[in-house]
Amino acid sequence: MAKREKRLKKGVESIKKEIKEHFEKIEDDILNEDEDLAKYHIREVNLSLINALLKKLSQLGESSKEDQEFIDKSKNKLEEYKKRLGIAGN
Numbered sequence: 001m002a003k004r005e006k007r008l009k010k011g012v013e014s015i016k017k018e019i020k021e022h023f024e025k026i027e028d029d030i031l032n033e034d035e036d037l038a039k040y041h042i043r044e045v046n047l048s049l050i051n052a053l054l055k056k057l058s059q060l061g062e063s064s065k066e067d068q069e070f071i072d073k074s075k076n077k078l079e080e081y082k083k084r085l086g087i088a089g090n
Contacts, residue, residue, distance in 0.1 A: 008060050012067070015053045019045055019074055026081055035085055042087065046078050 022045045029038035050071065057063045081087075 005060065008056050012053060012056050012060070015049055015056065016070060019049050019053070022049065023074075023077060030081070030084065038081070038085060039087060042078060042081055042085070045074065050074060 022041045026038050026041045026045075029035070029041065053067075053071065057067055
């Protein structure tokens with residue numbers, strides 16, 4: 001079980017890093033006025049990455065306060081971007 005747990009923890013960190021990279025891309029897209037690409041990155045984070053992160057954390061059977069704060073901040077940030085771009089719903 002130790003190898004699996006270690007691999008899951010590495011996966012969690014990898015997904016967090018990927019989410020941060022997508023947020024940087026969203027900012028760049030907004031600055032460059034490329035709304036379509038920004039919307040793509042928002043959907044990618046919202047539908048794929050956050051769900052994958054939640055799945056890995058549930059497989060680990062633990063979710064630290066830090067992990068939950070990261071998820072909450074990411075969701076809030078996504079909502080801010082959606083408002084800026086005028087995107088409704090998911």
